[in-house]
Amino acid sequence: MRIITGIYKGRHFDIPRSFKARPTTDFAKENIFNVLNSYIDFEGINALDLFSGTGSISLELVSRGCEHVVSVEMDRDHHKFITECLKKLDTDVCLPLRGDVFRYIKSCKQQFDFIFADPPYALKELPTIPGLIFEKNLLKDGGILVFEHGKEHDFSNAPHFVEHRSYGSVNFSIFRKEATASL
Structure with a gap:
């Protein structure tokens, strides 16, 4: 796994073979971040990485200058790997949390400029996550919000949907929260 760009550009981390996680491919990650550059400037923002897996997206967000990143992953070994990668980068910009994403979403009182969610494709609750x-x-x-999913899901009619991108078997649906008018 490698960091595509930013202050840690080119850094590699070897993912243990025992991991069940399916990290977003470098090809897909590079392409979706190229698309996102027209939507958002990552410098100085707050970001949330849900179902962090190997931490690939969290590390990319840290490298791209996010002020604060919260990384939520349930698996003990994956969480430990993310924590070790952050120590190697000697950064405290990312807070790796070990816990259930659904509990986190329901109890979170913070708002973010950017959210990336990459649930297991077979997760039965997958279609409910953007709405939640x-x-x-x-x-x-x-x-x-960037939501990674398999090709069997179509979010084009969902509220807040902006566009869909596909890179091989990896699909991304992009959503935007509209600014609310102040009275």
């Missing part, structure tokens, strides 16, 4: 994120108001006005 908006229902719990986790995005700031103008905030972006």
